[in-house]
Amino acid sequence: MEQLLKVMNFCVSSDGVAAGEQQSRERPFGFDNPERLFSWAGATASWPNRTDPGGSRGLDDYFTRVFLLNIGAEIMGRNKFGPQRGPWEDYEWRGWWGDEPPFRTPVFVMTHHLRPSFTLSDTTFHFVDGDPATVLAQAREAAQGKDVRLGGGVTTVRQFLDADLVDALHVAVSPIRLGSGLQLWTSPDELLDRFHLEVVPSPSGVTHHLFWRR
Amino acid sequence: MEQLLKVMNFCVSSDGVAAGEQQSRERPFGFDNPERLFSWAGATASWPNRTDPGGSRGLDDYFTRVFLLNIGAEIMGRNKFGPQRGPWEDYEWRGWWGDEPPFRTPVFVMTHHLRPSFTLSDTTFHFVDGDPATVLAQAREAAQGKDVRLGGGVTTVRQFLDADLVDALHVAVSPIRLGSGLQLWTSPDELLDRFHLEVVPSPSGVTHHLFWRR
Numbered sequence: 001m002e003q004l005l006k007v008m009n010f011c012v013s014s015d016g017v018a019a020g021e022q023q024s025r026e027r028p029f030g031f032d033n034p035e036r037l038f039s040w041a042g043a044t045a046s047w048p049n050r051t052d053p054g055g056s057r058g059l060d061d062y063f064t065r066v067f068l069l070n071i072g073a074e075i076m077g078r079n080k081f082g083p084q085r086g087p088w089e090d091y092e093w094r095g096w097w098g099d100e101p102p103f104r105t106p107v108f109v110m111t112h113h114l115r116p117s118f119t120l121s122d123t124t125f126h127f128v129d130g131d132p133a134t135v136l137a138q139a140r141e142a143a144q145g146k147d148v149r150l151g152g153g154v155t156t157v158r159q160f161l162d163a164d165l166v167d168a169l170h171v172a173v174s175p176i177r178l179g180s181g182l183q184l185w186t187s188p189d190e191l192l193d194r195f196h197l198e199v200v201p202s203p204s205g206v207t208h209h210l211f212w213r214r
Numbered sequence: 215m216e217q218l219l220k221v222m223n224f225c226v227s228s229d230g231v232a233a234g235e236q237q238s239r240e241r242p243f244g245f246d247n248p249e250r251l252f253s254w255a256g257a258t259a260s261w262p263n264r265t266d267p268g269g270s271r272g273l274d275d276y277f278t279r280v281f282l283l284n285i286g287a288e289i290m291g292r293n294k295f296g297p298q299r300g301p302w303e304d305y306e307w308r309g310w311w312g313d314e315p316p317f318r319t320p321v322f323v324m325t326h327h328l329r330p331s332f333t334l335s336d337t338t339f340h341f342v343d344g345d346p347a348t349v350l351a352q353a354r355e356a357a358q359g360k361d362v363r364l365g366g367g368v369t370t371v372r373q374f375l376d377a378d379l380v381d382a383l384h385v386a387v388s389p390i391r392l393g394s395g396l397q398l399w400t401s402p403d404e405l406l407d408r409f410h411l412e413v414v415p416s417p418s419g420v421t422h423h424l425f426w427r428r
Contacts, residue, residue, distance in 0.1 A: 002267060045426075053216060057382050057426035058412035062276040069283055168271050198272035198417050212259075212271035 003140050004147040006071075007157055007169040009063055010184070011037040011206075014173060017181035018154035023083045028096055031181060037174045040204040048102035059202045063170060067102070072143025074103050075135055077156030078111040081125070087113050094120060103151075106142040108135055110156060132163045154182045164194065169211040217354050218361040220285075221371055221383040223277055224398070225251040225420075228387060231395035232368035237297045242310055245395060251388045254418040262316035273416045277384060281316070286357025288317050289349055291370030292325040295339070301327050308334060317365075320356040322349055324370060346377045368396045378408065383425040 012018045018037075020030025028034070041047055045055030046065035055061070078084075082093045095101060097120075104122040110129070117126045126142075128135050139148045150160055160166050169191075171184065188197060188209050195211035202208060226232045232251075234244025242248070255261055259269030260279035269275070292298075296307045309315060311334075318336040324343070331340045340356075342349050353362045364374055374380050383405075385398065402411060402423050409425035416422060 056410070058410065058424045059414050059422075062280065065283065066276065066279060069279065196270070196272065200273050200414065200416075202414075203412050208273075210272045 003143060003145065004167040005075075005136060005150055005160065005165055006147055007150045007152075007166060007171070008067060009041060010152060010157065010169065010171045011041070012154075012171055012173055012184050013037065013176050013178040013181075015177050015179065016183040016185045016187070017178040018152070018157075018184050019079075020178075020181045023079060025083050028083070031178060036176050037172075040172060040174070040202065040206045043204065056204075058204075059200070059208075060204050060206070063172070063208065068104060070146050071105060071149045072146030073105050073139040074107045074149045074151045075139050075156070075160075076107060076109055076151040077153050077159075078109055078113075079155065080151055080153045081109045081111075088115050091115055091118075094118065095125065097123075103149075106139070107151075108139050108142075110135055132160045132165055136160075136165055154184050157184060161191070167213050169195070169209070171209040171211070172206045173209060174206050217357060217359065218381040219289075219350060219364055219374065219379055220361055221364045221366075221380060221385070222281060223255060224366060224371065224383065224385045225255070226368075226385055226387055226398050227251065227390050227392040227395075229391050229393065230397040230399045230401070231392040232366070232371075232398050233293075234392075234395045237293060239297050242297065245392060250390050251386075254386060254388070254416065254420045257418065270418075272418075273414070273422075274418050274420070277386070277422065282318060284360050285319060285363045286360030287319050287353040288321045288363045288365045289353050289370070289374075290321060290323055290365040291367050291373075292323055292327075293369065294365055294367045295323045295325075302329050305329055305332075308332065309339065311337075320353070321365075322353050322356075324349055346374050346379055350374075350379055368398050371398060375405070381427050383409070383423070385423040385425070386420045387423060388420050 023030040040060050041064050043056050044061040044064045045057050046061050048067055081095055100121045101123040107123055107125045109125055109127050111127055112129050114127045114129055117124055191211055196214055198210045200208040237244040254274050255278050257270050258275040258278045259271050260275050262281055295309055314335045315337040321337055321339045323339055323341050325341055326343050328341045328343055405425055410428055412424045414422040
């Protein structure tokens with residue numbers, strides 16, 4: 001059975017920036033007002049963190065709606081998991097997402113600084129030190145036949161792209177320029193040698209970029 | 215829990231025609247070459263009837279991918295179920311879909327000519343004679359909290375729209391003109407008093423129309 005590795009709902013600025021360089025507990029994305037990149041998703045009916053009813057059911061909603069669909073595991077970098085660097089001082093930090101993380105599968109956090117696995121609601125975080133291919137093999141096994149989501153951050157996505165392990169990407173490009181920070185790309189055209197690309201403008205202002213392997 | 219009634223992947227021509235008037239066993243849609251309306255869906259990786267690997271993973275694939283997602287029952291008209299009219303001569307006809315219908319839920323077939331329920335693989339067909347609101351209540355109960363798909367045909371969709379029971383519609387408009395037949399609409403604008411509308415052109419040539427209740 002085909003098990004894809006997919007980047008989903010990955011948000012970048014018009015100049016390809018996905019994160020600032022000064023991440024902190026107060027600034028998970030390393031720049032101010034990250035909602036400038038994410039508000040399109042929060043406006044949809046299917047946004048996983050939505051607490052009130054309502055929300056749009058147009059184009060953008062199709063992208064948030066499939067977040068959990070046929071996904072059996074996530075891989076993320078340590079900087080998506082938290083703002084710490086280097087050895088863990090303690091294990092108090094359990095991610096940004098509170099007691100009910102939206103992943104609801106095993107999550108593999110890539111780090112040279114291991115710590116014990118732990119479970120929050122339906123999500124179990126494992127800490128793994130390996131190259132992308134090794135971690136992907138672990139995640140695929142845990143996913144039990146389902147696809148694996150590559151959650152980011154941007155450095156992690158770049159690593160897996162460089163190793164040619166990514167099968168499909170959905171990148172939402174917002175019409176704002178950030179100027180500096182960690183870039184996914186200089187231009188989406190960089191991926192055209194390996195991927196088909198459809199560019200779909202949304203009424204919300206973002207432009208969905210849909211890549212799948214040639 | 216909110217249980218929506220949704221029309222999904224409903225295909226019409228540029229002049230709003232969804233079916234011809236001369237349905238037969240050889241012409242399920244009542245006109246020749248129905249693939250002119252449906253080929254966009256068959257080209258996607260997630261098309262439920264796909265037997266070979268491959269297929270596109272661009273915009274159109276997001277629409278076929280969600281076909282089963284959070285759907286707990288389908289309602290269809292008798293003419294979607296088969297080409298017969300009037301009383302059943304026998305119960306040999308079990309739908310167009312072979313031994314593994316793609317629905318994988320209870321299906322409620324609206325007809326004045328009842329017959330016993332039967333099961334094919336994961337799909338059970340029930341035959342019900344009632345007004346749209348009554349049949350929707352039955353389908354909602356069977357769906358156990360999930361949404362209900364309104365599968366068509368076009369007369370059935372019109373019936374539920376007239377009764378104001380539809381919460382969301384995805385209609386794929388193909389760039390071909392059929393001239394005559396059963397119309398979903400003269401223009402999509404007819405629904406704007408009750409629905410939001412996003413119009414999303416796809417690289418495949420169809421234009422997705424996404425409606426959700428105001």
